[in-house]
Amino acid sequence: MPASGRMKTRIIIDDRQSTVVETPFPRPWHKSHPLIINWRLWQELSVSQRDMLFLHNVSWLTAVRLIKPELYQGIAAVGLLGTVFEAFQADAVGILAAGGLTAIAAGQVWRTNTGNQAKLDADDAAIRVAQRRGYSERDAVRHLLEAIEAVPLVEGRGGLNYTELLRAQQLKSRLGTVNAPPPERIRTQ
Incomplete structure (x- = not known):
């Protein structure tokens, strides 16, 4: 090993x-x-x-x-923060946009690994x-x-x-x- x-x-x-x-x-x-x-x-x-x-x-x-800081991990983190921020604002469109960004970036991280x-x-x-x-x-x-x-x-x-x-x-x-x-x-x- x-x-x-x-x-x-x-x-x-x-x-x-x-x-x-x-x-x-x-x-x-x-x-x-x-x-x-x-x-x-x-x-x-x-x-x-x-x-x-x-x-x-x-x-x-x-x-x-x-957890390695690369492009898609950063985008996923920003998207997650945006989703939380938009949830506090109660903005449905913002939640969908930030949540979608998070999902796309997380999917790319998953595919990469x-x-x-x-x-x-x-x-x-x-x-x-x-x-x-x-x-x-x-x-x-x-x-x-x-x-x-x-x-x-x-x-x-x-x-x-x-x-x-x-x-x-x-x-x-x-x-x-x-x-x-x-x-x-x-x-x-």
């Missing part, structure tokens, strides 16, 4: 869940965030697949920044951490790709979902088995 994730991540074993690893969206008011593992399903993956899957989830958890690009960035971070831990870049990419492709089989799902397909295509392009990575407009959805 990367050093930045040791203080923020709490590993929980729960064999009742249907997924191999579940990483609930981190709440900013919690000091540590759960990473829930189904131990029975986890053991069906190879050690290197488990390493890379674990590093991906920890990298995603540590990359989520809700949970969207496809966040997962692809977590893959890149996991590969960088794995390289510091002794994996070659090619091996790290290959093991992460194998883990992504093995998880639906272990979980008994029909196949990869959209985000997993996108991640797999990105990793295959890094390995050189696919000619082109996913288009930028698809990566940011």
